[in-house]
Amino acid sequence: MVIKVFLASSSGSTAIKKKQQDVVGFLEALKIDYAPLDIASNEDNRMWMRENVPGEKKPTNGIPLPPQIFNEEMYCGDYDTFFEAKEDNTVYEFLGLTPPPGSKRKVAEEEEQEEGEEDREEEEQASEED
Numbered sequence: 001m002v003i004k005v006f007l008a009s010s011s012g013s014t015a016i017k018k019k020q021q022d023v024v025g026f027l028e029a030l031k032i033d034y035a036p037l038d039i040a041s042n043e044d045n046r047m048w049m050r051e052n053v054p055g056e057k058k059p060t061n062g063i064p065l066p067p068q069i070f071n072e073e074m075y076c077g078d079y080d081t082f083f084e085a086k087e088d089n090t091v092y093e094f095l096g097l098t099p100p101p102g103s104k105r106k107v108a109e110e111e112e113q114e115e116g117e118e119d120r121e122e123e124e125q126a127s128e129e130d
Contacts, residue, residue, distance in 0.1 A: 065078075
């Protein structure tokens with residue numbers, strides 16, 4: 001699976017540049033493989049991105065701005081949804097990836113599974129005693 005990040009290499013907007021840097025920097029910090037796809041110098045990338053951002057996620061003018069994030073063909077979201085996932089510590093889920101062993105989210109999932117198994121064992125013992 002390849003995470004595709006659609007970027008504009010020659011954006012005049014400092015806000016867009018900062019958002020792109022934030023996404024790319026965060027993916028690199030987590031050592032998540034991604035493919036940066038430039039929409040400024042490659043018309044095919046621009047058209048693919050515009051066609052594959054779901055209608056309800058497009059702004060009122062109909063033209064989504066970078067960065068837009070996909071996992072292969074699956075749309076993950078734009079910067080705002082990425083930022084929310086980052087704040088909620090759910091970036092792996094946002095990207096459609098399995099959290100690596102030892103990550104906070106993975107440890108929490110494992111602890112929940114263990115607690116669930118303990119609860120079932122306690123219930124089984126209680127029903128055997130009845």
